[in-house]
Amino acid sequence: MLKAFSTDENIYYFNSENFTLSTSEIASEMDIVREHDEGILKKVVINISNNCNLSCVYCYADGGNYGMTNQLMDVTTANKIIEELCNDGIQVINRLILFGGEPFLNIDLFVYIIKELSKNIEIKKIETVTNGTVLNQKVKSMIDCYHPFLTVSLDGPELIHDKLRGKGSHRRTMKFIDYLKKIDYENFELASTYTRMHQKLGFQKEDIYNYFINMEVRFNINHVFSKNKVLVVKEMEMTEEVQKTFIDQSLDDIINNKVKNYISPIVYDVLLSMIFKSKTKSFCDDIDPETTVTFDVDGTRKSCFRFWGTHNSDKVAQFNNKDTFAQCKDCWCKDMCMECVANMIDGYSQIISEEGKFLECQKQDMMEYCIYKIIELSKDKNRLSKLVNHFERFLRYA
Numbered sequence: 001m002l003k004a005f006s007t008d009e010n011i012y013y014f015n016s017e018n019f020t021l022s023t024s025e026i027a028s029e030m031d032i033v034r035e036h037d038e039g040i041l042k043k044v045v046i047n048i049s050n051n052c053n054l055s056c057v058y059c060y061a062d063g064g065n066y067g068m069t070n071q072l073m074d075v076t077t078a079n080k081i082i083e084e085l086c087n088d089g090i091q092v093i094n095r096l097i098l099f100g101g102e103p104f105l106n107i108d109l110f111v112y113i114i115k116e117l118s119k120n121i122e123i124k125k126i127e128t129v130t131n132g133t134v135l136n137q138k139v140k141s142m143i144d145c146y147h148p149f150l151t152v153s154l155d156g157p158e159l160i161h162d163k164l165r166g167k168g169s170h171r172r173t174m175k176f177i178d179y180l181k182k183i184d185y186e187n188f189e190l191a192s193t194y195t196r197m198h199q200k201l202g203f204q205k206e207d208i209y210n211y212f213i214n215m216e217v218r219f220n221i222n223h224v225f226s227k228n229k230v231l232v233v234k235e236m237e238m239t240e241e242v243q244k245t246f247i248d249q250s251l252d253d254i255i256n257n258k259v260k261n262y263i264s265p266i267v268y269d270v271l272l273s274m275i276f277k278s279k280t281k282s283f284c285d286d287i288d289p290e291t292t293v294t295f296d297v298d299g300t301r302k303s304c305f306r307f308w309g310t311h312n313s314d315k316v317a318q319f320n321n322k323d324t325f326a327q328c329k330d331c332w333c334k335d336m337c338m339e340c341v342a343n344m345i346d347g348y349s350q351i352i353s354e355e356g357k358f359l360e361c362q363k364q365d366m367m368e369y370c371i372y373k374i375i376e377l378s379k380d381k382n383r384l385s386k387l388v389n390h391f392e393r394f395l396r397y398a
């Protein structure tokens with residue numbers, strides 16, 4: 001599909017199938033072919049701990065155990081998973097994510113899985129997400145030895161963090177972050193879950209953004225997904241104006257190479273498509289057993305970690321198919337659009353309800369705005385080339 005973008009000087013045509021922009025109406029024939037390499041998995045996620053030492057008020061994992069009993073994965077289950085992956089002929093795992101609950105409560109198995117898996121399989125990148133409250137000698141040596149990418153959850157200043165994650169948790173997580181800084185560890189980012197409680201306590205999203213900028217760390221800020229009105233972010237935070245300012249700011253940040261800054265998901269999706277020709281056929285391309293596998297704490301396979309424990313669903317394929325929804329089927333920017341299917345099924349999505357009804361979507365307007373901005377800045381070749389060349393450094397899950 002060709003979408004026209006009219007500016008004062010020209011009409012540009014955006015080919016929404018191969019993400020090219022041209023002043024000619026003749027569609028470029030270039031097609032994007034997705035290749036799948038045998039023996040390579042893009043992502044393996046393993047739930048090594050259904051235990052957690054915190055009980056954050058918003059936790060989608062029901063306090064860490066996904067609605068099941070608190071338990072750590074044992075060696076027998078880990079061995080079964082390793083054997084399965086080897087028997088499947090897997091030679092390379094691009095991203096191995098050891099997850100939970102709190103994964104560092106099972107640090108012995110964390111190390112065991114890496115050691116045993118890497119005997120037969122090349123692991124390109126090890127990752128984990130932690131609440132940063134478990135900092136013992138074993139955790140320190142694991143970091144030193146395996147250099148994993150760490151996402152450390154920090155919701156903001158002490159007042160709000162402790163309100164959401166429990167008294168004293170901010171102090172403990174900051175100790176962890178200070179340790180990473182002390183050892184000059186660069187391979188980490190902070191992740192904040194932004195809620196209505198932030199707003200109630202007077203923390204606008206910009207305040208949290210500045211809080212992280214001042215800490216001089218990589219970070220991202222995600223809106224909470226929840227049905228609880230006390231937690232869900234008030235609409236005004238997402239007005240068109242605010243989103244557009246964020247798009248402008250993000251484009252500037254990329255051009256100025258401010259790699260630690262968190263950029264707008266709209267800019268991210270548009271540039272990923274236009275620069276890297278990444279085409280998303282379904283809402284979540286990670287839900288694909290050929291490229292992504294997740295293992296629950298008992299070793300069972302699930303299409304995504306969000307379907308662990310009692311959260312499993314038989315509606316995944318239906319919701320993941322953009323053609324299920326008439327508005328999405330005919331949408332000009334559908335091949336750039338990524339949405340979380342678990343959020344739809346659990347009733348957290350603002351776009352598609354848990355009953356499978358299309359609600360509303362502002363993304364088309366925002367993507368259009370973003371492409372107009374790119375056309376505008378393309379008049380300055382120097383800025384355009386910086387945008388294209390720097391973007392690679394902003395990729396989060398390369």
Ligand SMILES: C[S@@+](CC[C@H](N)C(=O)[O-])C[C@H]1O[C@@H](n2cnc3c(N)ncnc32)[C@H](O)[C@@H]1O
Pocket residue numbers: 052058059060061100101102103129130131132151152153191192193222223224225226
């Ligand atoms: C389930 S936790 C597991 C890892 C670890 N226990 C932690 O808290 O970092 C993974 C991430 O999901 C985030 N999270 C939990 N519940 C959420 C929700 N309802 N909405 C958005 N993010 C959420 C947490 O803040 C954390 O960054």
Ligand code: SF4
Pocket residue numbers: 052053054055056059060061062063064100101102131
């Ligand atoms: S620390 Fe993580 S797993 Fe534990 S309750 Fe909080 S969000 Fe959930």
Ligand code: SF4
Pocket residue numbers: 322327328329331332333334337338339351361362363364
């Ligand atoms: S309508 Fe919205 S949710 Fe549907 S494909 Fe288009 S941008 Fe994505």
